[in-house]
Amino acid sequence: xxxxxxxxxxxxxxxxxxxxxxxxxxxxxxxxxxxxxxxxxxxxxxxxxxxxxxxxxxxxxxxxxxxxxxxxxxxxxxxxxxxxxxxxxxxxxxxxxxxxxxxxxxxxxxxxxxxxxxxxxxxxxxxxxxxxxxxxxxxxxxxxxxxxxxxxxxxxxxxxxxxxxxxxxxxxxxxxxxxxxxxxxxxxxxxxxxxxxxxxxxxxxxxx
Amino acid sequence: xxxxxxxxxxxxxxxxxxxxxxxxxxxxxxxxxxxxxxxxxxxxxxxxxxxxxxxxxxxxxxxxxxxxxxxxxxxxxxxxxxxxxxxxxxxxxxxxxxxxxxxxxxxxxxxxxxxxxxxxxxxxxxxxxxxxxxxxxxxxxxxxxxxxxxxxxxxxxxxxxxxxxxxxxxxxxxxxxxxxxxxxxxxxxxxxxxxxxxxxxxxxxxxxxxxxxxxxxxxxxxxxxxxxxxxxxxxxxxxxxxxxxxxxxxxxxxxxxxxxxx
Numbered sequence: 441x442x443x444x445x446x447x448x449x450x451x452x453x454x455x456x457x458x459x460x461x462x463x464x465x466x467x468x469x470x471x472x473x474x475x476x477x478x479x480x481x482x483x484x485x486x487x488x489x490x491x492x493x494x495x496x497x498x499x500x501x502x503x504x505x506x507x508x509x510x511x512x513x514x515x516x517x518x519x520x521x522x523x524x525x526x527x528x529x530x531x532x533x534x535x536x537x538x539x540x541x542x543x544x545x546x547x548x549x550x551x552x553x554x555x556x557x558x559x560x561x562x563x564x565x566x567x568x569x570x571x572x573x574x575x576x577x578x579x580x581x582x583x584x585x586x587x588x589x590x591x592x593x594x595x596x597x598x599x600x601x602x603x604x605x606x607x608x609x610x611x612x613x614x615x616x617x618x619x620x621x622x623x624x625x626x627x628x629x630x631x632x633x634x635x636x637x638x639x640x641x642x643x644x645x646x647x648x
Numbered sequence: 649x650x651x652x653x654x655x656x657x658x659x660x661x662x663x664x665x666x667x668x669x670x671x672x673x674x675x676x677x678x679x680x681x682x683x684x685x686x687x688x689x690x691x692x693x694x695x696x697x698x699x700x701x702x703x704x705x706x707x708x709x710x711x712x713x714x715x716x717x718x719x720x721x722x723x724x725x726x727x728x729x730x731x732x733x734x735x736x737x738x739x740x741x742x743x744x745x746x747x748x749x750x751x752x753x754x755x756x757x758x759x760x761x762x763x764x765x766x767x768x769x770x771x772x773x774x775x776x777x778x779x780x781x782x783x784x785x786x787x788x789x790x791x792x793x794x795x796x797x798x799x800x801x802x803x804x805x806x807x808x809x810x811x812x813x814x815x816x817x818x819x820x821x822x823x824x825x826x827x828x829x830x831x832x833x834x835x836x837x838x839x840x841x842x843x844x845x846x847x848x849x850x851x852x853x854x855x856x857x858x859x860x861x862x863x864x865x866x867x868x869x870x871x872x873x874x875x876x877x878x879x880x881x882x883x884x885x886x887x888x889x890x891x892x893x894x895x896x897x898x899x900x901x902x903x904x905x906x907x908x909x910x
Binding site for chain 1: 744846847
């Protein structure tokens with residue numbers, strides 16, 4: 441059973457809709473009894489970093505997530521802000537993140553790149569192609585020209601390249617997906633990326 | 649030019665019907681909204697924007713039940729506008745699976761709402777829609793409440809105010825060009841795109857890929873939205889949902905091929 445964590449931060453229903461389309465049962469919940477029994481967790485998130493951590497704390501989810509992902513070594517997938525919260529901290533706020541994967545979240549900065557690309561707007565919003573950095577079950581069998589929907593101003597800067605699962609270019613290359621063991625995070629919105637996102641979510645719920 | 653600009657079909661809803669207007673008036677029945685969303689979904693469109701054009705005029709709140717049904721069929725980014733007046737409604741809309749809210753009337757009557765929404769969900773989720781009418785002397789002015797109430801703001805003033813309040817995107821709509829399929833008001837779009845640093849989505853007047861391309865290059869828009877172009881077909885404007893394919897867009901040079909400098 442997959443549980444989509446409900447901490448009042450984001451589009452939980454769209455994730456559930458897509459999982460339903462795949463034929464996977466998913467429950468939207470913040471109930472500890474349900475989370476304890478989850479095979480997989482999805483941590484969604486639309487909003488600001490500090491607000492996200494505050495909400496997780498308010499619903500006592502921080503400990504729950506750590507038990508699931510670290511103690512039980514069960515899979516978790518963070519999406520968008522949910523991915524950013526897997527890191528240590530963010531330039532967007534002051535609160536400490538979940539620190540499950542060694543990365544900091546930083547803001548796009550185009551000061552040091554050539555003039556032609558300086559017209560790039562923040563947030564990075566729209567569809568973009570991604571590349572897999574290495575082979576992994578999450579990204580197995582995806583379209584060669586896979587593309588996803590992004591809306592973000594910040595991205596993960598990994599300490600180690602081995603945690604950077606996918607990359608995307610916006611002005612420069614940035615990490616579009618992170619991974620450590622069975623802890624995954626994607627900066628884009630698979631639940632809003634047609635068949636491309638559907639395949640990735642299918643990999644997560646059926647194969648990870 | 650952004651290498652893969654968004655093309656956004658704009659779906660106008662009135663009493664659970666999909667309609668299309670001309671100059672914000674004379675709504676013509678097009679079909680069933682949910683069925684249309686399914687078709688757009690099948691065609692893999694970049695994004696959909698659903699606007700209820702009668703909610704604010706008739707002082708009605710969003711039709712949440714129906715919005716939820718629509719969201720259930722949309723596996724692409726989705727935004728909603730129409731009749732939004734408070735933050736609780738906005739939270740509800742995000743929760744249902746919409747990425748963005750589009751605010752027009754409340755932007756003028758209750759500007760603090762933009763700020764509140766941006767603080768709750770981040771700027772990227774808050775879109776202010778700026779509807780502009782050009783009078784016979786060529787003077788441009790912003791209108792609220794589906795183009796029925798004239799405001800005091802000039803387009804650039806409204807755009808800068810929206811950005812200051814925390815909006816993360818603007819939809820700039822030319823009322824004069826709506827449904828006319830005569831091309832975008834390039835001058836209007838460019839003046840705003842150059843004045844603000846947030847993305848501008850152009851709307852009003854698109855007929856074909858050439859128009860879309862022009863507003864993105866000459867008009868400096870970040871994305872191109874259109875209504876008629878996606879629901880009408882042929883000279884007689886028969887109702888047929890059509891969307892340019894990925895290959896058409898690459899062949900026409902609309903999408904810059906990866907790695908090319910064009």
